[in-house]
Amino acid sequence: MDLKDKSIKKIVTRFAPSPTGFMHIGGIRTALFAFLFARKNNGTFILRIEDTDKDREVAGSIEHIQESLTWLGIDWDYGPNKPGDFGSCIQSERLPSYLKYAKQLVEKGLAYPDPYTAEEIASFREKAGEEKRPFLYRNHRPKNLLPWDGTKPLRLKVPEIKRYTWQDAVRGELTAGEEMVDDIILIKSDGYPTYNFAHIIDDYEMGVTHIMRGDEFISSTPKFLSIYDALGFPYPIFVTLPPILRDDRTKKLGKRDGAKDILEYRSEGYLPEAMINFLALIGWNPSTDQEIFSTPDLIEAFEIAKIQKAGGAFNEEKLLWTNKQYLLAMSDEQKLKYIHTALPKEVLDYPQFSEERLKKLIPTLIERIHVAREVADGFESGEFDFAFTTPNYETELLKWKNDPSSEEALPRLEKVTQLLAKADFSTTDTIKSALWTYAEETGKGKVFWPLRVALSGKIQSPDPFTIAYIVGKEETIQRIKLACDKIGK
RNA sequence: GGCCCUAUCGUCUAGUGGUUAGGACACAAGGUUUUCAUCCUUGAAGCCGGAGUUCGAUUCUCCGUAGGGUCACCA
Secondary structure (H helix, E strand, O other), X not given: OOOOXXXXXOOEEEEOOOOOOOOEHHHHHHHHHHHHHHHHOOOEEEEOEOOOOOOOOOOOHHHHHHHHHXXXXXOOOEEOOEOEOOEOOEHHHOHXXXXXXXXXXXXXXXXXXXXXXXXXXXXXXXXXXXXXXXXXXXXXXXOOOOOOOOOOOEEEOOOOOOOEEEEEOOOEEEEEOXXXXXXXXXXXXXOOEOHXXXXXXXHXXXXXXXXXXXXXXXXXXXXXXXXXXXXOOOOOEEEEXXXXXXXXXXXXXXXXXXXXXXXXXXXXXOOHHHHHHHHHOOOEOXXXXXXXXXXXXXXXXXXXXXXXXXXXXXXXXHHHHHHHHHHHOOOHHHHHHHHHHHOOHHHHHOOOOOHHHXXXXXXXXXXXXXXXXXXXXXXXXXOOOOHHHOOOHHHHHHOOOOOOOHHHHHHHHHHHHHXXXXXXXXXXXXXXHHHHHHHHHHOHHHHHXXXXXHHHOOOOOOOHHHHHHHHHHHHHHHHHHHHHHHHHO
């Protein structure tokens, strides 16, 4: 085999965010697919920063983007911290390249400065709007193209006005009418290139073979193609990803309506592997019944042919379920650390609390949660709003237990307090056995249900022995007394 | 408004010119459990509509409908 054969090209993909704030689900999913495809094919994955709009730039974004990807285990071969043979991965550091190609186009007569003022352009656009026609700059192209001195925006003179048809690896043959090609701006008056121009040059110089991006770019692809044509660059392979929709499917998930910073999921206790697993399955699936995929599994299974055409909704409940699967699969040490971090601070201060105690309860605690915030249920102390003291008692509690009113539970709670005062709190079992005889005589539900609610203040919580064991005897008895006082009122 | 894209349970999806249209989340019922959860069993739930092609369309074609995207010196 001839290694110089150009047809055996190394696969290169890139993720190219602009540093305008945090990363959200949509961007991450794009990055993930580009990453998976590169890794699957022993290719190269580039993280490129598209910072050509200095007005929209948000300080710290580049670090934030890198931190987000790193958290998720998406690593890059070249990035802002790691230039390649092609130079920097930050567009603002690549201006000479853009200028070089811009000048080439000027020399070829395929680019010219825009002589109009912003007001003039605005009036053209307004007029087109009134006539319900799409605005096309090329209808106003000046007759005599002036030389470019760099102070005016540089526009492409489209090489050919025609209907473009191209191949997309996901959507198949795509096409767009000639009103979609126009004399678009290549270099802005501030000297920075537009996205339209810069990304094409970068992709060319970086050897990018596959461009993965959202379907909002389909309509502008003819504009891109006309730039490739003007420059004489070959087309890369276009891979259009389906949009991620809001939960209610009414629109694309975006920052403006509900899309959170991906790092918020980290602080809420979602595990990176769960996040990746969940995101990979929006818009892609390998045609099997498998639901849980490690990142290596995903790399192994990933295929462009299995990418979905239609948009998919972001379903938080399935994310919770996925996270739980990963929680259950953690090692004992990881579980301990996870629970420990998630416990309310005050719990760590209870006199009887210790890591040893916590360790014994890990399986019980992990089993009932999906994500960190649920750990706290039942462990915070304080002025609980006891459901059984409220007028909603019947609707909220009666369906679970058969006390017709909270007052009826009062004597049992008082009895329990006496028993617990003498109880041995060294294990959950010793606590349980202190109450067992009484509970069997009286009815387990009649004793344990009010006890659990007294301790946790909640309808749902860990079992009473777990809570008692963690918070200790003193706090346990204090909580029950507080509950009794409230019922008595 | 022009142009473009998309369409299987509520949600993520599998699948086929002939299938009892499969799985998962969520939901419901039952069992285990002192609650919730976990676990096990079961259930309900879907091919957007209309033509055409065909012996036969959820699947192919066309037309609707609905949803989404795009028409920047933003990416």
